Amino acid sequence: MDALDLARWQFGITTVYHFLFVPLTIGLGVFVAGLQTAWHRTGQERYLTLTKFFGKLFLINFAMGVVTGIVQEFQFGMNWSEYSVFVGDVFGAPLALEALLAFFLESTFLGLWIFGWDRLPKRVHLATLWAAVIGSNLSAYFILAANAWMKHPVGYEVVGGRARMTDLWAVLTNPTALAQVPHVVGAAFIVAGGFVLAVCGYRILRERRLDPDRTVPVRRGRESMWRTPMRAALVMTAVAGVVVALTGDTSAKLLNEQQPMKLAAAEGLRHSTAGAPFSPVPGVELPNVLSFLATGDVDAVIRGTDDLQAAYAQQFGPADYIPNLPVVYWSFRVMIVFGMATVALSVLGLWLTRRRRRDPRPRPLPAWFARACLLALPLPTLAMISGWLLGEIGRQPWVVQGELLTAASVSPGVSLTEVAISLAVFTALYGALALAEAVLLVRHIKAGPEPAAPGPLTPPSRDGDEDRTALLQPTLMY
Secondary structure, three states, rough: HHHHHHEEEEEEEEHHHHOOOHHHHHHHHHHHHHHHHHHHHHHHHHHHHHHHHHHHHHHHHHHHHHHHHHHHHHHHOOOOOOHHHHHHHHHHHHHHHHHHHHHHHHHHHHHHHOOOOOOOOOOHHHHHHHHHHHHHHHHHHHHHHHHHHHHOOOOOEEEOOOEEOOOHHHOOHHHHHHHHHHHHHHHHHHHHHOOOOOOHHHHHHHHHHHHOOOOOOHHHHHHHHHHHHHHHHHHHHHHHHHHHHHHHHHHHHHHHHHHOOOOOOOHHOOEEOOOEEEEOOOEEEEHHHHHHHHHOOOOOOOOOHHHHHHHHHHHHHHOOOOOOHHHHHHHHHHHHHHHHHHHHHOOOOOOOOOOOOOOOOOOOOOOHHHHHHHHHHHHHHHHHHHHHHHHOOOOEEEEEEEOOEHHHHHOOOOHHHHHHHHHHHHHHHHHHHHHHHHHHHHHHHHOOOOOOOOOOOOOOOOOOEEEEHHHHHHHHHO
């Protein structure tokens, strides 16, 4: 193992860790803004209670995302200086827009939202949260546009060994970015929806455990309160699943044109095949499906990895242009299976919680479904991480498709020992941050919501749920 291998491990670990927080921040911010909008429109205090409860979870996650994102950027100068030199003139514009426009918008208005509960008019206070949410989505757009440029470089020219931007609009409207942004943001909403489902499922089970016979009226009222965000999360997850499926189809067609090696590696297709099959799981093949997904033609020829290797060696020179096939192959399937399982769970939940025509009361929620909702926490997160592995490892050995190899991107003066030390430090630091994140989230979820009253976002009480039963009764019954 050399410095290049460790540098790749370090960047992969830090990026995956950072990626745990970004999707949840994007989706959960919109969810919290929706809850506060419902409170603003209806005046029902249960929406205020839920806004503050999920708002605290959102803020904890946002803080961790900022910290891990800053650390991640240090590596461009430490381990990947040759990469930074090559892409700097192109990446400068979208990353500057992300920092100066999107991140400043997000952080500034989020600060106003945190400290403006009893200082700003309700409408203005709500607008600050929506502005922060818009900023987070703009931030995602600019970063994904920069990432899409590495997969399909456009609007540039190479001068003196460096890529120089010639058309900013072409970079920002890269067809790969236009397909990737809604796909990734849609997946972020699935992650956030799964998180809310898991929280609601846990809280419902907790309410039933505290009152197994469900004879105390306030307990029934509190359980019904969690059905409101659960239902909203089910709708959000199902709709986002449709968006992800449609944009995934577009991405498959773009892969066939721009990154055929990644497409072939994802299917494990070694030789060019007409009417190529698709295997959702090993041993099961659906004839002609891969050709249809990639081109819209069931009889189209899909180029295999071995044939592409020979073509690339002739075009770019001798090298191994085939990515890690097992990682790409299984990442693709984990992404699909876990993502589809989460969406299927949301569709099932919509059916189980549907309204009855003759009885306006909500249907009783089966305990087994509340337990199944706990799976919605890890499944979409693992699916999204697998999608990132598919996208980035599937591009290897290129860091910029057709222009810059990963082996030529590492900093020349960095030694194996230096990278090993920094990797160990980052791993220990991120381990401590992960523990802190888990403790804060679990403590807040177990404590439950505070009584609904306008005011700052105060820390959760440690006295338990039982002490606040009387206080919550007037506001949570409906």
